[in-house]
Amino acid sequence: MNNDKFILGGKEFDSRFILGSGKYSMELIKAAVENAGAQIITLAVRRTNTKASENILDFIPDNVTLLPNTSGARDAKEAVRIARMSRELGCGNFVKIEIMKDSKYLLPDNNETIKATEILAKEGFVVLPYMYPDLYAARALQDAGAAAVMPLASPIGSNKGLATKEFIQILIDEIDLPIIVDAGIGRPSQACEAMEMGCAAVMANTAIATAGNIPLMASAFKNAIEAGRAGYLAGLGRVLERGAAASDPLTGFLRD
Amino acid sequence: MIKINGERIETEELPLLAYLLEHGYNPKRIAVECNEEIIPKSAYDTCILRDGDVIEIVGLVGGG
Numbered sequence: 541m542n543n544d545k546f547i548l549g550g551k552e553f554d555s556r557f558i559l560g561s562g563k564y565s566m567e568l569i570k571a572a573v574e575n576a577g578a579q580i581i582t583l584a585v586r587r588t589n590t591k592a593s594e595n596i597l598d599f600i601p602d603n604v605t606l607l608p609n610t611s612g613a614r615d616a617k618e619a620v621r622i623a624r625m626s627r628e629l630g631c632g633n634f635v636k637i638e639i640m641k642d643s644k645y646l647l648p649d650n651n652e653t654i655k656a657t658e659i660l661a662k663e664g665f666v667v668l669p670y671m672y673p674d675l676y677a678a679r680a681l682q683d684a685g686a687a688a689v690m691p692l693a694s695p696i697g698s699n700k701g702l703a704t705k706e707f708i709q710i711l712i713d714e715i716d717l718p719i720i721v722d723a724g725i726g727r728p729s730q731a732c733e734a735m736e737m738g739c740a741a742v743m744a745n746t747a748i749a750t751a752g753n754i755p756l757m758a759s760a761f762k763n764a765i766e767a768g769r770a771g772y773l774a775g776l777g778r779v780l781e782r783g784a785a786a787s788d789p790l791t792g793f794l795r796d
Numbered sequence: 797m798i799k800i801n802g803e804r805i806e807t808e809e810l811p812l813l814a815y816l817l818e819h820g821y822n823p824k825r826i827a828v829e830c831n832e833e834i835i836p837k838s839a840y841d842t843c844i845l846r847d848g849d850v851i852e853i854v855g856l857v858g859g860g
Contacts, residue, residue, distance in 0.1 A: 560860030569858070578832060582858025587801045587852065588826055595825060611857055625854050628827035628834050696860070723860075745860035778820055 543774065546741055548580075549607065549634055549666030549687045549717060555579045556597025556735065557765045558607065558720065559758070560745020561596060562642040564621045575758035582607045582636055582743070585626050607668065609636040616655035623660050628793065635660060636722075637669040646696040652678035654684055661685025670722050673707040678715045689715055690722035690743065693734065697746040699726025702733060711736040728757075728764035736776065801822040812843040816853075827854050 546553040559578035561569055573581060581604050583596065584684035600606070608617070612621035616639065623635040653669045654677065658679050660667050664686045671677055673691035681689055684789045691708050694700035701724060703709070712719045718740030731742045740764050751757030798805045800815075812835065818825060828835045829852040835843055845851060 561858040562860045564858060582860055583856045585827075585854050586857045588821075588855030588857075589801070589853075596856055597825065608856065611859055621829070624834050625827040625829060625852075626856075628837070629854070629856055630824065631856070742836075743860075 544769070546718070548668075548674040548741075553579045553605075556769055557731075558582065558722075558741055558743040559748065560743065561600070562745050563749035564754070566594045566596065566599050569596065570601075571755040572748055572758045573600060573604065575587050575755040575762065577762045578604065578749070579760075580605045580607050580634075581774045582609050582745070583631070584611050585622050585629065586612070589734075589792070595631075601755060604783045605634060606631040607634045607636050609670075610656070611638045613637075613639045613656075614641050615639060615649075616659065619652070619656040620659050623665060623746070626662075627665070632670065633664055634666045638666060648672055648692065653677075654680045657681055657686050658684035658730050661687075668720070673704045673711055675707075675710055675714060678717075682717055686717060686796055687718055687770055688718040688720050688740065690720045692723040693721050694724030696723045697748070699747055700724050700753035701726050701730040705733075705737070709732070709737055728760040731761050732764040732771075735765050736771045738772050741765075797847060798845050798849050798851065808847045811844040812839045812845055815845070816840065821829070821853065825855055828852070841851055 543740050546556050548771055555577050556578045557576050557578050559576045559580045581600055585608055608631045609617040610622040613622055619637050619639050637653050637656050639649045640646050641649055643777045646671050650671050653671055657667045657669050666748040668690055669681050669686050671692045678689050692701035720741040721739050722743040725744045734742050748757050798810055828850055
């Protein structure tokens with residue numbers, strides 16, 4: 541397991557847990573990052589004023605890779621603008637494309653996401669598109685130069701788990717890029733299941749931020765993701781179509 | 797009139813760096829866009845905002 545590195549955008553990571561930084565109080569962000577063992581943290585770009593006394597970057601360890609998202613973008617053009625601003629902010633060249641017009645279900649617009657991916661990949665960004673798990677869209681994202689594909693498990697912030705499981709499995713089987721499940725993972729067991737399926741990493745925010753004990757939940761997710769990864773690498777045992785198969789020797793107890 | 801983060805400022809001309817420092821911005825922690833084009837940090841001290849310019853000053857916040 542020690543040499544099982546997660547390679548993304550030419551960088552090597554030991555952790556396969558991408559942590560979102562939304563909805564926390566500043567004091568808890570650091571504890572969440574540390575307990576999650578996360579090496580990639582997502583952030584958002586917004587209008588700023590100088591009245592806010594705290595800056596989130598003061599609470600994120602220096603060795604963590606920043607992954608700004610383009611939330612708030614309604615089309616490819618806006619996402620490209622936000623990505624360029626994030627690079628100017630000193631975030632490096634990683635960007636998570638997030639484009640949504642729908643404010644009720646917050647579902648990503650795959651078509652606009654493909655357009656933005658193509659433009660930003662050409663500009664040298666490591667593009668990680670958040671998307672609705674559709675095989676054709678995932679292929680188009682791959683052709684457009686995406687560094688990974690980030691299908692949603694269920695609607696953002698819902699904590700409902702792997703509602704799209706079958707379709708994510710298709711992407712894992714057919715797309716030659718890391719598949720990172722993003723959005724909707726609500727419990728450690730769901731993160732573990734995604735990793736067992738062969739996802740390269742799991743992204744979570746709300747599940748941790750809305751937990752009763754944030755540092756403990758961050759640590760539970762870390763363990764679950766590691767367990768799921770190990771399970772995937774080990775190769776899951778077979779499932780019987782029907783019937784049973786004894787695990788004990790098939791001789792009677794103290795009988796011939 | 798110059799518009800900065802949605803706020804109208806009634807002036808013809810405004811040196812960008814002076815505005816940023818006067819308002820307490822840390823240039824390292826922001827990105828500035830003028831009429832939807834990024835102003836590189838290296839150009840802050842020579843950039844003069846003009847009448848009609850639309851400026852966005854952004855920073856990083858928590859997000860998923």
